[in-house]
Amino acid sequence: MELAKADFASVFILDKDSQTLEVIGGYGQSPEIFTGRKFPISEGLAGISTRTMKTYISSDTKNDPIASNSLEDVNSEIAVPIITNGQVLGVLN
Numbered sequence: 122m123e124l125a126k127a128d129f130a131s132v133f134i135l136d137k138d139s140q141t142l143e144v145i146g147g148y149g150q151s152p153e154i155f156t157g158r159k160f161p162i163s164e165g166l167a168g169i170s171t172r173t174m175k176t177y178i179s180s181d182t183k184n185d186p187i188a189s190n191s192l193e194d195v196n197s198e199i200a201v202p203i204i205t206n207g208q209v210l211g212v213l214n
Contacts, residue, residue: 133160133167134211142167142212167212170200174209 129149133142141159162168166188170177177200182188188198203211 131167131214132211133214135162135171135209142171145211166198166200167214170202170212170214171209174202174204176201 129147131144131147134145135142136159139159140162142162143159144156146156160167162171166177166179169187177187178198179185179188180197182196182198198214201213202209203213
């Protein structure tokens with residue numbers, strides 16, 4: 122994560138049936154905090170990235186209503202959908 126100068130990163134996989142993103146791995150945080158947690162695709166940057174199939178960038182998560190579920194010590198965030206054959210598989214956040 123040095124290239125992106127990121128303190129945290131998470132990989133989400135999409136569960137189409139429940140319309141949630143499940144954290145399957147990460148960097149910079151204790152794995153037990155996030156691994157296995159699910160977030161609805163109706164919320165957050167990862168959710169909007171999933172729904173629109175586009176990268177979403179927030180340079181000020183404290184004042185961005187879409188980034189309302191960001192970690193407290195996160196100031197900026199990027200969500201990149203993982204797409205294959207026109208289908209979202211998950212999100213790199």
